[in-house]
Amino acid sequence: MYHRFDAIVVGAGGAGLMAAMQLARTPGIRTAVISKLYPTRSHTGAAQGGIGAALGNLEEDYPEWHTFDTVKGGDYLVDQDAADIMCHEAVESVYELEHYGLPFSRTPEGKIDQRRFGGHTRNFGEAPVRRSCFAADRTGHMILQTLYQQCIKREVNFYSEFQLLDLIISEGVCCGLVVLNIKDGEIHIFHAKAILFATGGFGRAWKITSNALSNTGDGVAIAFRRGIPLEDMELYQFHPTGVYKLGILLTEGARGEGGILRNNDGERFTERYAPTLLDLAPRDMVSRFIYQEVKEGRGINGSDFVHLDLTHLGADIVENKLPDLADFVRVYLGVDPVRELIPIQPTAHYAMGGIPTDVDGRVLVDEASSVLPGFYAAGECACVSVHGANRLGTNSLVDIVVFGRRAGKHMAAYVHETPFTELPRAPDDEARHQVSALLSRERGESAAEIRETLQEEMMDKVSVVRSEQTLQSARKTVHELQARFAQVAMQDRQTWYNSELLETLEVGYLLDLSESIIAGALARQESRGGHYREDYPERDDTNFLRHSFVYNTPDGLRIAHKPVNISKFEPKERKY
Amino acid sequence: MQVKCKIRRYNPTQDKKPYFSVYEVRMEPTDRVLDLLNEIKWKLDGTLTYRRSCAHGVCGSDAMRINGRNRLACKVLVRDIGHKMTIEPMMGFAVLRDLVVDMEPFFEKYKAVKPYLVNDDPAPVTERLQTPEERAAFDDTTKCILCAACTTACPPFWSNPDFVGPAALVNAHRFIFDSRDKAGAERADVISGREGVWRCRTVFNCTDACPRGIQVTNVMEEVKRKLLYDRA
Numbered sequence: 040m041y042h043r044f045d046a047i048v049v050g051a052g053g054a055g056l057m058a059a060m061q062l063a064r065t066p067g068i069r070t071a072v073i074s075k076l077y078p079t080r081s082h083t084g085a086a087q088g089g090i091g092a093a094l095g096n097l098e099e100d101y102p103e104w105h106t107f108d109t110v111k112g113g114d115y116l117v118d119q120d121a122a123d124i125m126c127h128e129a130v131e132s133v134y135e136l137e138h139y140g141l142p143f144s145r146t147p148e149g150k151i152d153q154r155r156f157g158g159h160t161r162n163f164g165e166a167p168v169r170r171s172c173f174a175a176d177r178t179g180h181m182i183l184q185t186l187y188q189q190c191i192k193r194e195v196n197f198y199s200e201f202q203l204l205d206l207i208i209s210e211g212v213c214c215g216l217v218v219l220n221i222k223d224g225e226i227h228i229f230h231a232k233a234i235l236f237a238t239g240g241f242g243r244a245w246k247i248t249s250n251a252l253s254n255t256g257d258g259v260a261i262a263f264r265r266g267i268p269l270e271d272m273e274l275y276q277f278h279p280t281g282v283y284k285l286g287i288l289l290t291e292g293a294r295g296e297g298g299i300l301r302n303n304d305g306e307r308f309t310e311r312y313a314p315t316l317l318d319l320a321p322r323d324m325v326s327r328f329i330y331q332e333v334k335e336g337r338g339i340n341g342s343d344f345v346h347l348d349l350t351h352l353g354a355d356i357v358e359n360k361l362p363d364l365a366d367f368v369r370v371y372l373g374v375d376p377v378r379e380l381i382p383i384q385p386t387a388h389y390a391m392g393g394i395p396t397d398v399d400g401r402v403l404v405d406e407a408s409s410v411l412p413g414f415y416a417a418g419e420c421a422c423v424s425v426h427g428a429n430r431l432g433t434n435s436l437v438d439i440v441v442f443g444r445r446a447g448k449h450m451a452a453y454v455h456e457t458p459f460t461e462l463p464r465a466p467d468d469e470a471r472h473q474v475s476a477l478l479s480r481e482r483g484e485s486a487a488e489i490r491e492t493l494q495e496e497m498m499d500k501v502s503v504v505r506s507e508q509t510l511q512s513a514r515k516t517v518h519e520l521q522a523r524f525a526q527v528a529m530q531d532r533q534t535w536y537n538s539e540l541l542e543t544l545e546v547g548y549l550l551d552l553s554e555s556i557i558a559g560a561l562a563r564q565e566s567r568g569g570h571y572r573e574d575y576p577e578r579d580d581t582n583f584l585r586h587s588f589v590y591n592t593p594d595g596l597r598i599a600h601k602p603v604n605i606s607k608f609e610p611k612e613r614k615y
Numbered sequence: 616m617q618v619k620c621k622i623r624r625y626n627p628t629q630d631k632k633p634y635f636s637v638y639e640v641r642m643e644p645t646d647r648v649l650d651l652l653n654e655i656k657w658k659l660d661g662t663l664t665y666r667r668s669c670a671h672g673v674c675g676s677d678a679m680r681i682n683g684r685n686r687l688a689c690k691v692l693v694r695d696i697g698h699k700m701t702i703e704p705m706m707g708f709a710v711l712r713d714l715v716v717d718m719e720p721f722f723e724k725y726k727a728v729k730p731y732l733v734n735d736d737p738a739p740v741t742e743r744l745q746t747p748e749e750r751a752a753f754d755d756t757t758k759c760i761l762c763a764a765c766t767t768a769c770p771p772f773w774s775n776p777d778f779v780g781p782a783a784l785v786n787a788h789r790f791i792f793d794s795r796d797k798a799g800a801e802r803a804d805v806i807s808g809r810e811g812v813w814r815c816r817t818v819f820n821c822t823d824a825c826p827r828g829i830q831v832t833n834v835m836e837e838v839k840r841k842l843l844y845d846r847a
Contacts, residue, residue: 077718079761080666080674094741137742140732140795142750142757149744174757180673181757188731222711251668287671366828367671370690371645487657530661535628536712539661 040227044071044196045454047216047231049203049258051078053179053436054418054443055237056186058400060139061447063193068454071196071229073218075253075541078187078197082239082251083439086179087363088292089171090136090440091159091433092129096150097169102126104161105170107608109434112158112321113391113427114568115584115610116271116603121398121423123607125434125441132440133172141185143174154360155295158321158431158615167319171433176290176363182436201227202541203238203257204470206265206414207462213402213414214460217470221541224534226474228467232457233413233450236262236394236402237443240419243490244549244556245387246498249281249288253545258420260548262394263555267404267411268588268599270422271392272552273559276430276569277503279325281386282371283344289364289383291432294318296360299348300325301380302337308345316615323429323569324615326385330503339382346380353377385503389435390419391426391569392559395588395601398423400446406588406601413453413460417446424586427603428568477543483528486543489520493546497553505560506573514557521550555589558596562587580610616644618651618693622663623703625710633710635701636660644694648686648702649677651693665714672826675762678705679714685764685824705767707776721763724779728787728805733798743795753792756785756834758827765821765831771814778814779806781821781831787812788834791841807842815839 046062048055051074062070074081093100105126110117137143137151144152153169161168174181190197200221207215207228216229238258242250263269279300280289294300300318302308312328313320320328333343349357354377357365361376368376394416395403402414418439425438496516500509524547531539565579566572586601618640625633638655649667656663665688666676672690679688680703682696708716734743759782766772766780787806790796806812812835821831 076668076674076676077722077761080668080676082669082674084760085669085671085673134738134741138738140734140790140793142753142793143742145745145747145750147747149746149749151742175754177673177758180760184757184759185732191726192729192731192733251674252670253668285671363673370672370692371647373645485657485661487661491657531664533626533629533662535626536664536715538664538666539656 040225041230042071042227043230044069045231046070046233046450047229048072048235048237049216050074050081050237050239051076051197052081052083052237052239052418053182053186053439055235056190057440057443058235058237058417058447058450059190059195060186060193061444062451063190063195065451068451071198073198073201073203073216073229075200075202075221077199079183081183082254084180084183085251085288086436087176087288087290088156088295089154089173089178089433090133090436091156091170091431092133092172092437093126093170094130094133094151094153094172096146097153098161100161100168100170102130104163104168105129105159107163108159109425109431110427110608111164111613112431113429114578114613116424116427116567116586118424118604119607120604122425124398125425125437128441129437132444136182136185136440139185139189141174141181143172154292155319156432157291157294157319158316159433167316171292171295173292176292176361179436182440202544203261204474206261207466208265208411209460209463212412212460215462215466217467219474222536224537226467226471228462230459230462232454232459233415235400235415235417235446235450236420237418238420240390241549241552242387244493244497244553245502246494247281247286247384248387249278249286250387255545255548256420256552257545257548259393260551263551263591266591267394267402268590269392269555270395270586270588271424271559272555272589273563273570273587274391274428274568275387275556276322276389276391277326277385278322278388279329279385280347280383282367283382283384285371286386287367287371288386288388289347289367289381290361293347293349293361293364296356297352301346301348302332303339304337308332308337313615320615321429321431326503327571329385344382344384347383348380349376350378350380387502389430391422391424391428391430393420393422396421396423398445399449400442401449406599415446415450417442428570474540477529477540478532478534480528483526484523486524486527486546489524489527490546490549493517493520493549493553501557501560504571504573507561510557510561514561517550517554517557521554524550555596558589558598559587562598584610616642616693617698618642619699620651620655621701622713624713626712627710642693644692646693647689648681648691648693648696649689652688664712673760675760678762678764679703680705685768687762687764687826690826705763707767707773718763721766721782724783725761725786727779728783729798729802730786730790732790732793732796733801734795735797745794749794753789755829756789758829759785759789760827762826764824764826768820768824770818770820771816775814777810779810781835784812784838785829785831785834788838791838803842803845806838812838812842
């Protein structure tokens with residue numbers, strides 16, 4: 040089936056819906072949102088702690104301070120012009136969300152309430168500041184619901200449970216998509232003037248992750264296969280407080296409210312590593328502190344986890360400010376957080392890297408910042424880059440809201456002044472071939488086996504601490520898995536609601552992305568932010584204060600570089 | 616622990632009527648029921664079909680009937696169900712395949728109650744003010760994840776599929792009690808209509824079913840009282 044819209048958004052999380060809202064508010068633009076899930080299932084809904092914006096509702100605060108924290112938190116790999124835009128526009132974007140109806144928690148005067156969060160400080164690093172605007176500990180849920188509600192109000196067209204298969208580029212212009220209707224297996228072509236990928240992250244490449252089963256990087260991988268380079272893929276964040284073994288996120292808001300990390304001796308070990316910010320040091324650092332404690336035998340009972348201690352906060356704070364956290368811990372661990380310690384370990388959480396874009400969400404096709412007309416990306420799938428080598432807590436929500444909004448506005452202007460580009464002949468051939476090959480192959484191993492090996496390998500060798508040796512070994516494994524994947528077979532060969540087909544396609548995406556992550560990690564012979572190399576433990580600004588671009592070429596992966604925008608703050612040693 | 620799991624299967628394009636498949640799997644007692652479904656799908660039977668995403672009770676994809684009760688498969692542990700379990704799709708919506716039901720009618724009902732803030736006054740430069748007490752009046756209903764566990768557990772809904780159902784009314788409550796909302800009569804007309812809140816018979820199945828702990832029946836009563844008092 041053929042469809043034609045002015046603008047199409049792929050992905051219905053915060054970035055996608057924020058963009059859709061801007062398009063829907065502009066008269067005369069026909070917009071569609073395509074998602075492999077029902078919109079409110081998107082992973083934005085799992086974000087807990089808050090959205091950072093220097094509203095200054097409780098104490099003095101300025102966007103400039105937020106920019107500094109973002110740059111320093113990102114270990115100076117942040118493009119400072121982009122971070123500056125983000126931190127300034129965060130303020131009006133949060134008010135826009137409030138006007139849409141977002142039910143923020145309130146101060147006694149009725150303003151939006153704010154709390155502390157890791158790495159957010161007053162006056163360029165002096166002390167923690169209350170910057171995170173929150174709605175209990177389900178801020179992401181509220182953002183997702185609010186934006187979906189407003190999209191309903193504005194009668195946005197949704198194609199729910201439609202799986203992206205391919206991106207159509209014709210004569211240097213992005214002009215359409217090939218999409219599978221999950222319900223009946225029919226392949227659709229969507230023709231458009233502008234397309235936004237807001238397809239989210241790919242935490243499912245790792246065994247222990249906070250990410251949803253659906254976070255398999257489909258959009259990032261499809262762009263990569265179509266020749267778009269990926270930026271800073273080696274920079275992946277492990278969140279320090281995942282539920283032990285399950286990886287479920289326990290919000291940093293818990294430490295923002297005063298929660299403490301303790302080792303087997305009951306010691307508050309962050310005192311030794313980050314004397315000023317303690318437990319609220321940035322995530323990459325806290326994850327490494329935990330790794331170090333475990334390595335030196337101070338994990339709980341010598342095992343590979345430590346404790347999050349909320350017992351001194353009192354039932355009131357835990358139940359009212361962290362209700363969802365309390366619920367998770369009770370359901371999945373049988374632990375009462377008011378009275379007992381919570382076992383936690385670092386969990387694969389967030390991709391700083393992704394599809395390179397400018398500050399209006401336009402996708403860049405090379406390190407010289409050439410634009411691919413009609414193609415946009417925003418949110419976790421994109422790399423603006425505002426997170427550099429490590430994202431600060433709350434800045435993922437800031438990113439999706441600010442850059443989803445900017446991309447939507449830019450698309451609205453672009454589609455007004457741009458005619459449709461004709462589709463090439465049979466643009467769905469390749470996708471049809473891919474799907475029919477999978478549906479017809481009778482013998483072979485399952486994608487689930489390949490995925491399990493991949494996730495274990497990435498967890499063991501490409502996580503908090505890496506080295507030449509572990510990365511080379513992981514690279515070899517991923518190449519073997521890619522070869523095996525070429526012969527993968529499914530038990531389900533129906534076209535009607537075939538969820539095994541989706542899972543199989545997703546494993547293919549994860550394999551290609553893992554390969555790009557490992558290539559970036561091998562090339563970055565230094566330690567910076569979320570990328571820690573045991574064999575190169577220092578940050579090396581002389582050689583590596585630059586973004587990496589990985590290209591998918593017929594001869595294998597190729598790495599190139601792009602300078603970092605350093606317009607405000609000179610790189611310094613990162614201490615907290 | 617060893618679990619014997621009966622799962623109701625149906626592919627309307629192929630099967631004349633639904634049937635049960637039986638699987639025996641070894642699970643940790645602390646595994647989620649979703650882990651058990653994944654174990655079956657990934658190791659035993661790739662054709663088993665169900666929705667899932669976040670796997671920790673916040674996205675609302677995997678509501679289903681587990682031993683007769685509506686639960687999220689990712690928010691209930693195997694040890695809490697036991698060695699024998701029967702898993703079926705939610706009742707009241709057409710089955711698309713196995714445990715996947717057609718959610719379109721559910722979302723149509725949701726949309727019918729105008730589940731969005733209505734306030735056409737010019738917005739201030741900063742936030743609209745709202746006291747913590749005003750905010751608390753609708754806190755419970757902001758938790759809804761639209762999983763449909765309540766609506767598909769509701770006997771009045773089973774007997775009358777046109778009833779908007781508890782989930783839609785929870786979301787109406789979310790805005791009716793929001794001090795910033797101005798929809799007033801516009802929304803009240805929908806929910807006090809023929810297929811609105813008065814269909815509720817306070818069975819409390821919805822409250823039992825809600826994986827987010829929303830006091831759904833209480834919410835319905837608050838909506839009813841509000842409609843009455845506003846009329847008086």
